[in-house]
Amino acid sequence: MRSIWAVATNTLKQALRMKIAVVFVVLLLVLLPAMAISMVGDGTLKGRMQTFISYGLSLTSFLLCLLTILASTYSLTSEFEQKQIYTVLTKPVRRFELLLGKVLGVILLDIGLLGLFSALIYGITIYTPRFVKAGEAELLQVQNEFFTARAGLIPAKADVGDEVEKTYERLERTGQLPPGVTDSKIGRENYKNALASQIELGKRAAAPGHELVWEFNNVKPIDPNESLFVRFKYDVSMNPPDLHVYGKWLVGDIRQAGSRVGTPVYPFERRDLIRTFYEIEVPADAVAEDGYLAVGFFNDPRFNNTVVIFPLEDGLEVLYKADSFTANFFRGVLLVFFRLVLLACLGIFASSFLSMPVAILLCLIVFFTGTISGFIIESFDYLSKNASSLCSYTIGPIIRLLPQFDKFNPTKFLLGGRLLSWSVVAKVAGLMIFVKSAILLLLALVIFSYREIARITV
Amino acid sequence: MEYAIETFSLTKVFSDFWGRQKVYAVDNLNLKINYNEVFGLLGPNGSGKTTTLKVLLGLLYPTKGKSIVLGGDSSDPKINARIGFLPEESYLYKYLNARETLDFYGRLFGLGAKVRKMRIEALLDMVGLRAVANRPVGTFSKGMARRIGLAQALINDPDLLILDEPTTGLDPIGTRQIKDLILQLAKRGKTVLLCSHLLADVEDVCDRIAILYGGKIQAKGKVKELLQQTNKRQITTGSISDRSVERIKQIVENEQAECTVTSPMDRLETFFIKTVVAAQQQAQATSGAVSTTKIGDFLTSGPRAGSILDKLVSAPVSRQGSSDKPATTEEVSPVETGESEPDRQLLSKLTEPAEPVPPEGVVKPEPVETETSQQEAEKSILEQLTERHTSTDRDENQGDSHKGDAGDA
Numbered sequence: 001m002r003s004i005w006a007v008a009t010n011t012l013k014q015a016l017r018m019k020i021a022v023v024f025v026v027l028l029l030v031l032l033p034a035m036a037i038s039m040v041g042d043g044t045l046k047g048r049m050q051t052f053i054s055y056g057l058s059l060t061s062f063l064l065c066l067l068t069i070l071a072s073t074y075s076l077t078s079e080f081e082q083k084q085i086y087t088v089l090t091k092p093v094r095r096f097e098l099l100l101g102k103v104l105g106v107i108l109l110d111i112g113l114l115g116l117f118s119a120l121i122y123g124i125t126i127y128t129p130r131f132v133k134a135g136e137a138e139l140l141q142v143q144n145e146f147f148t149a150r151a152g153l154i155p156a157k158a159d160v161g162d163e164v165e166k167t168y169e170r171l172e173r174t175g176q177l178p179p180g181v182t183d184s185k186i187g188r189e190n191y192k193n194a195l196a197s198q199i200e201l202g203k204r205a206a207a208p209g210h211e212l213v214w215e216f217n218n219v220k221p222i223d224p225n226e227s228l229f230v231r232f233k234y235d236v237s238m239n240p241p242d243l244h245v246y247g248k249w250l251v252g253d254i255r256q257a258g259s260r261v262g263t264p265v266y267p268f269e270r271r272d273l274i275r276t277f278y279e280i281e282v283p284a285d286a287v288a289e290d291g292y293l294a295v296g297f298f299n300d301p302r303f304n305n306t307v308v309i310f311p312l313e314d315g316l317e318v319l320y321k322a323d324s325f326t327a328n329f330f331r332g333v334l335l336v337f338f339r340l341v342l343l344a345c346l347g348i349f350a351s352s353f354l355s356m357p358v359a360i361l362l363c364l365i366v367f368f369t370g371t372i373s374g375f376i377i378e379s380f381d382y383l384s385k386n387a388s389s390l391c392s393y394t395i396g397p398i399i400r401l402l403p404q405f406d407k408f409n410p411t412k413f414l415l416g417g418r419l420l421s422w423s424v425v426a427k428v429a430g431l432m433i434f435v436k437s438a439i440l441l442l443l444a445l446v447i448f449s450y451r452e453i454a455r456i457t458v
Numbered sequence: 459m460e461y462a463i464e465t466f467s468l469t470k471v472f473s474d475f476w477g478r479q480k481v482y483a484v485d486n487l488n489l490k491i492n493y494n495e496v497f498g499l500l501g502p503n504g505s506g507k508t509t510t511l512k513v514l515l516g517l518l519y520p521t522k523g524k525s526i527v528l529g530g531d532s533s534d535p536k537i538n539a540r541i542g543f544l545p546e547e548s549y550l551y552k553y554l555n556a557r558e559t560l561d562f563y564g565r566l567f568g569l570g571a572k573v574r575k576m577r578i579e580a581l582l583d584m585v586g587l588r589a590v591a592n593r594p595v596g597t598f599s600k601g602m603a604r605r606i607g608l609a610q611a612l613i614n615d616p617d618l619l620i621l622d623e624p625t626t627g628l629d630p631i632g633t634r635q636i637k638d639l640i641l642q643l644a645k646r647g648k649t650v651l652l653c654s655h656l657l658a659d660v661e662d663v664c665d666r667i668a669i670l671y672g673g674k675i676q677a678k679g680k681v682k683e684l685l686q687q688t689n690k691r692q693i694t695t696g697s698i699s700d701r702s703v704e705r706i707k708q709i710v711e712n713e714q715a716e717c718t719v720t721s722p723m724d725r726l727e728t729f730f731i732k733t734v735v736a737a738q739q740q741a742q743a744t745s746g747a748v749s750t751t752k753i754g755d756f757l758t759s760g761p762r763a764g765s766i767l768d769k770l771v772s773a774p775v776s777r778q779g780s781s782d783k784p785a786t787t788e789e790v791s792p793v794e795t796g797e798s799e800p801d802r803q804l805l806s807k808l809t810e811p812a813e814p815v816p817p818e819g820v821v822k823p824e825p826v827e828t829e830t831s832q833q834e835a836e837k838s839i840l841e842q843l844t845e846r847h848t849s850t851d852r853d854e855n856q857g858d859s860h861k862g863d864a865g866d867a
């Protein structure tokens with residue numbers, strides 16, 4: 001144990017004194033404040049904050065990722081190149097202790113630097129509203145939509161299975177199915193899927209004079225005095241001339257209709273641009289004691305003469321403050337940290353059998369594929385639909401073992417003030433640290449413990 | 459557990475990636491090194507000395523055969539904890555300073571903070587680098603780095619010391635000091651395995667040697683036995699009159715034996731040490747190593763010697779310099795810490811007449827290869843130069859010769 005610690009502190013000293021870290025530190029210390037001053041986003045205070053936090057955090061994460069790759073590969077490959085490892089491994093140090101020490105050293109470096117820079121970003125973010133001249137409304141907006149950690153509830157997906165089957169049978173009976181559909185199983189499935197989304201969309205569309213009601217359970221705002229928000233986006237079947245939709249909204253516990261006691265039900269009438277996100281602020285006391293909340297929309301036929309549709313994924317959402325910005329930010333930083341741990345293990349793994357340039361190359365390749373893993377997985381899934389099962393059982397898991405940095409990107413959450421829950425963090429930790437990092441480290445240990453240390457390959 | 463190191467037909471073959479180009483770096487090596495023995499592994503460049511050590515230490519895996527070190531496997535931390543190893547070059551972390559370097563290695567041995575600190579200071583004193591202990595070792599000269607490398611190998615007070623060409627890059631005083639140290643350790647019951655092709659060094663300290671060539675042992679045995687010329691005798695006397703010399707010659711010639719009479723010279727080593735000590739006495743500045751012949755306290759204390767008194771009394775002893783003339787000058791080392799004993803030792807050596815040098819050209823164990831003899835040739839050239847130098851300039855030189863060579867930096 002003591003030798004692990006000795007190796008770790010030595011690795012830390014190396015990264016600091018060999019000026020590997022210094023370049024990155026200086027870069028960030030210059031860039032972050034510069035970004036805070038120069039980035040204005042869309043001109044609003046909220047836009048400005050969003051731009052800063054997303055670019056600031058992404059840049060920090062990116063540079064620290066590179067630093068981690070460099071520091072971890074350098075610290076192990078230089079041992080071989082400069083042969084200090086001869087003097088280390090002839091001491092009572094087991095090989096796994098050397099490796100763990102290296103990983104620990106790089107992680108310590110990451111903790112230090114990530115702590116420093118996330119504190120800087122946090123400080124700048126918190127203090128920006130005080131230095132920027134902004135109106136009351138803008139400040140309020142930032143407070144409600146940015147400095148918060150809001151949980152979002154989307155309406156439960158309607159179960160349309162039966163309806164799809166019925167419609168399909170009807171179409172089949174009446175011979176209205178398009179040609180070719182009944183030929184193959186895949187054809188049938190595809191057609192049914194299309195039918196399903198069509199029916200689902202139908203359930204989220206209101207013709208003029210019609211209404212839609214969504215019901216939510218488990219709405220748990222941390223403070224009933226705060227607001228909750230109905231976030232929505234209109235789509236239309238036919239563009240209205242002024243591109244606006246006039247909507248009547250009702251938010252509250254509609255089960256108690258008529259009775260006077262109980263929670264308030266809030267009505268709203270508004271006119272909004274189509275295909276644009278809006279948020280209706282509703283006092284949180286609209287939520288019933290059991291966490292029930294209903295949201296109703298009425299397509300007012302006096303002003304609209306088009307069908308109003310709420311798109312499937314993001315057409316409607318109820319947001320409420322579930323945690324503080326600070327806690328959310330901290331969890332976001334944790335996601336970045338997991339990423340760095342994974343890269344540290346990757347770097348050590350690569351340098352357990354490769355020389356410096358090759359190890360770095362391998363790490364960079366994995367890193368960049370990791371940042372577009374969503375795209376890779378999707379395209380693989382698409383391609384493998386028709387490929388042999390052998391292919392999808394071998395390459396598939398390997399592709400899924402790649403780090404998925406884009407999927408667990410903290411800025412996604414922080415930008416919209418979205419709650420990044422502990423359960424998500426735990427899930428990511430489990431996957432990135434306890435599965436992927438552990439596998440890498442284990443492989444590295446096995447390779448390293450069989451490696452002939454003084455063997456020189458040219 | 460009879461032997462400190464034992465190898466059983468140890469073989470190491472290097473082949474390239476495709477398994478071609480075989481190099482038999484070590485070939486069927488059977489070594490048996492006793493406990494408490496100073497064993498020298500000699501051989502020309504590329505004869506497999508370093509490879510042997512690496513296999514012994516587990517840095518390379520043998521192609522065939524096996525080795526037992528201190529009765530066990532050298533990959534066992536318990537065994538490693540009792541070994542000190544100085545590699546061919548001092549591979550150090552450039553960005554650490556001397557003290558941090560030793561601290562790092564001390565930690566690897568799991569030494570407690572107190573012991574570590576005590577030993578580090580003692581070792582820094584011993585290798586004369588205390589004054590530069592806060593400089594990164596990357597800025598050190600070769601010899602200074604070597605000294606740190608040596609200190610690193612000693613920090614655990616090892617039972618078995620494995621030294622790969624310990625004296626390369628060291629100045630003569632450092633070399634001398636290492637030799638003294640080795641003898642000192644041997645006296646305390648430690649085992650030393652050392653590789654070198656500096657024959658003079660090996661000759662001075664080793665009990666037994668083996669000469670490697672092409673990975674095979676060509677000759678081995680006790681140094682004294684290998685080198686003794688049974689048909690020659692050497693007589694060294696104090697100052698005697700020419701008449702007496704004539705009489706002795708007469709007696710020798712009566713026995714039909716040849717006889718040459720010369721005045722013994724200082725060895726260049728002795729002369730060098732004198733010069734440097736003189737410079738140090740004048741406290742000339744150096745940014746290099748400060749030469750002392752001090753040996754770390756914890757290294758000289760006998761296995762039973764627990765008390766401070768014991769430690770103070772036990773002074774480094776060299777086999778040759780046994781006469782203890784009283785010290786004639788005051789302390790010389792600028793980094794003195796109050797242990798006067800070792801320095802007096804140094805001075806007594808310096809003031810002593812040169813030790814008898816074994817006649818040149820004697821190192822001729824039977825099947826020795828060409829490179830060895832070449833080295834001998836070089837050595838004798840050096841010796842000739844030395845003789846001329848010392849015989850003509852010695853007297854005037856004393857005064858001003860210490861200008862240039864104040865340190866090794």
Ligand SMILES: Nc1ncnc2c1ncn2[C@@H]1O[C@H](COP(=O)(O)OP(=O)(O)OP(=O)(O)O)[C@@H](O)[C@H]1O
Binds near residue numbers: 472473481503507510
């Ligand atoms: N990693 C290696 N790969 C291939 N050949 C090697 C390797 N290490 C050593 N050798 C070869 O093994 C032989 C012995 O080398 P070794 O380093 O043991 O010599 P040495 O006796 O220590 O020489 P020197 O006096 O120069 O230090 C040489 O021919 C060398 O080229």
Ligand SMILES: [Mg+2]
Binds near residue numbers: 507508509546
């Ligand atoms: Mg060698």
